[in-house]
Amino acid sequence: MKQNRIGHWIAIILGSLYFVVPLIGTFEFSLRKLRGVYSFEAYRVVLGDPAFQASFLYSVGLACLTIIIGLLLIVPTAYWVQLRLKRLQPFVEFVTLLPLVVPAIVLVFGYLRLYNSSSWLPLTATARGTDILLTFGYVTLALPYMYRSVETGLKSIDVRTLTEAAESLGAGPATILVRIILPNIRSAILSGAFLTFAIVIGEFTFASLLNRPAFGPYLQLIGANRAYEPAALTIMSFAITWACMGIIQVVSRNRAAMRK
Amino acid sequence: MSFIDIRNLKKSFGTNTVVHDFSLSIEKGEFVSFLGPSGCGKTTILRMIAGFELASSGSITIGGKDVTYLPPAKRNVGMVFQAYALFPNLTVAENIGFGLKIAGASQSDINTRVSEMLDMIKLPHLKDRYPYQMSGGQQQRVALARAIAVRPQVLLLDEPLSALDAKIRVSLREEIRALQRQLGITTVFVTHDQEEALSISDRIVVMYEGRANQVGAPFEIYNNPKTRFVASFVGTLNIFEAKITDRARGAVSIDGQTVVTSRDLGDLGNGDTATVALRPEAVRLGTPVEGRNSLAGTIGEVAFLGAVIRIEVKLGESVVSLDIFNDPGLHLPKIGDQATVVFKPEDVLVIDPT
Incomplete structure (x- = not known):
């Protein structure tokens, strides 16, 4: 029994080292920009770079837009599937999983064929059109995560009975969705939103091939041309992702405590 | 004319017919129970009265108005569910006032009615609690108050006591009956518990395989069961196959x-x-x-x-x-x-x- 526990600890320590040592190494390296002293100079340079600010804000804007469109599309769909179209559930789940099966590069080439400047819907002919295309691409990429989060939230409540209770009190579908369903799956929606945010912030393939100034291509550019700044950016990206995950945990825990 | 008039109601799910040619008239202020085993169609009929299921054929009129294909929100029917179905994100007071808010009542009217309802269910001290902070019995009282708050023309109770423990079940069923008498509200109650049905109903509809096997007052149903099913389902019964030897003498x-x-x-x-x-x-x-x-x-x-x-x-x-x-x-x-x-x-x- 004791030996077994030691084995567990060894596995945990080895696993942790596997993940933590490269991060510590990267962090340590990011502090070495000034010769002979540890400093946050690389971070200062990155944060002061107008291209960083522009690309980061661009990606944050797109992430917010992706979240809004994704929620508008997915919440009513998942709600309706749960409520009235249960037999379509396997099909809808299959569709939502497709973005995990079809590589991003295939998707973006498909988009370029369909929406190039000489097509019937020439979205790539203008920067705004390409932004719209990129946003819808991100909605597709985030679909498996967003749908699963929302679906899990809906499964944790009795959608049908709550809907019927509200209907018997005179409420229409929009009222039920906004006043009853959404508040009760808030943590699930936030989980989906933060996962989407993390995916969009670091996404490279779509933004690069559509030639948009997003944060992903900026990361790649810095990585190819600088020494210490990529390490600083890596640490910052991890920090953003962890912050998102931390917020998901806090929200989920508060919600779980409320349910008890 | 009766207050609720159900005529030749039929409900099929695909090829499976769960309610066959069901007819029933319910008077205003009457307390009618649908009693039967699982799958006998009692809940389906209740759900058709509420509007959650649409009849395959037949008609339902409430207060002289044909509601057969009216959406649930337009029927003015209060419903209490087995699983309470309180809105978890709303407090007790907000749950009770929900229907009034939807109906566009003023905040002062909502507050007055919510207070009345809380007094009625004897839980005024719990108005700011959330459903998860209450016991099952308390939640079901709140669900009852929420259904009654909008002054529905019919109250539908779908096995409201099944999820509660034995003692609470008995006390709450007595409360439900007392409230129903006090308010004079026409009530349809679905249960598989014969003791519940016998103790609180004006009339009982014993259901079997999608049909009404017998309709009558509890005393009548218990003492004069018409079919073998009713006899065996309501109370305990010794049943014998007996050969008639002298019909004149019985x-x-x-x-x-x-x-x-x-x-x-x-x-x-x-x-x-x-x-x-x-x-x-x-x-x-x-x-x-x-x-x-x-x-x-x-x-x-x-x-x-x-x-x-x-x-x-x-x-x-x-x-x-x-x-x-x-x-x-x-x-x-x-x-x-x-x-x-x-x-x-x-x-x-x-x-x-x-």
């Missing part, structure tokens, strides 16, 4: 022993087989008495059930169960003892074999 033979019934034997004649039944509480252990039936047998089982003791007497192939009230001074028979059971001719029920 004499039948059970395991070679003659029993007389004062009930109508219908179209059956001498030599036919009748299904007859005896309630355990109508049978006594004793000695043969003039004018009463008696059957001789041996004691097969003695079971102590608390307030009553159930004794089984073997009569050859058949067994008759009888109940006697518990009494500490009682001398109980032993298994294998010779015994005679005695009962009145009017207690020998003749039922439809289906």
Whole structure:
């Protein structure tokens, strides 16, 4: 029994080292920009770079837009599937999983064929059109995560009975969705939103091939041309992702405590 | 014209018909229970009255208005669910006031009505609590108040007591009945618990395989079950296949022993087989008495059930169960003892074999 526990600890320590040592190494390296002293100079340079600010804000804007469109599309769909179209559930789940099966590069080439400047819907002919295309691409990429989060939230409540209770009190579908369903799956929606945010912030393939100034291509550019700044950016990206995950945990825990 | 009029209602899911040609009239202020086993169609009918299921054919009118295909939100029908269905994100007061808010009532009207409702269910101190902070019984009281707050023309109760423990169930059913009488609200109650149905209903509809097997007052249903199903589902019953030996006298033979019934034997004649039944509480252990039936047998089982003791007497192939009230001074028979059971001719029920 004791030996077994030691084995567990060894596995945990080895696993942790596997993940933590490269991060510590990267962090340590990011502090070495000034010769002979540890400093946050690389971070200062990155944060002061107008291209960083522009690309980061661009990606944050797109992430917010992706979240809004994704929620508008997915919440009513998942709600309706749960409520009235249960037999379509396997099909809808299959569709939502497709973005995990079809590589991003295939998707973006498909988009370029369909929406190039000489097509019937020439979205790539203008920067705004390409932004719209990129946003819808991100909605597709985030679909498996967003749908699963929302679906899990809906499964944790009795959608049908709550809907019927509200209907018997005179409420229409929009009222039920906004006043009853959404508040009760808030943590699930936030989980989906933060996962989407993390995916969009670091996404490279779509933004690069559509030639948009997003944060992903900026990361790649810095990585190819600088020494210490990529390490600083890596640490910052991890920090953003962890912050998102931390917020998901806090929200989920508060919600779980409320349910008890 | 009755307040709720259900005519030739039918409901099918694909090829499976769960409600067959169901008709029922319910008077204003009446408390009607649908009683039956799982899958008998009782909840489906209730859901069609509420509008959650649409009838395949037939009609439902409430207060003279055809509501058969009206959406639930437009029927002004209050519903209480087995799983309470309180909105988890709203407090007790907000839950009760939800329907009024939807109806566009002013905040002061909502507050007044919510206070009335909270007083009615005797939970004014819990108005700021969330559903997860209350017991099942309290949640169901709030659900009841929420359904009544909007002054519905009909109150529908879908097994509202099934998820509660035994003591709460009894006290809440008494509260529901008292409230229903006080408010005079027409109520349809669905249950599979015969004791619940018998104790609170004006009328009971006993359902079986999508049809109403018998409709009547609790006393009528219990004492004069028309079918074998009703007889066996409502209360405990001894059922025998008896051969008619003298139709004029009402004499039948059970395991070679003659029993007389004062009930109508219908179209059956001498030599036919009748299904007859005896309630355990109508049978006594004793000695043969003039004018009463008696059957001789041996004691097969003695079971102590608390307030009553159930004794089984073997009569050859058949067994008759009888109940006697518990009494500490009682001398109980032993298994294998010779015994005679005695009962009145009017207690020998003749039922439809289906």
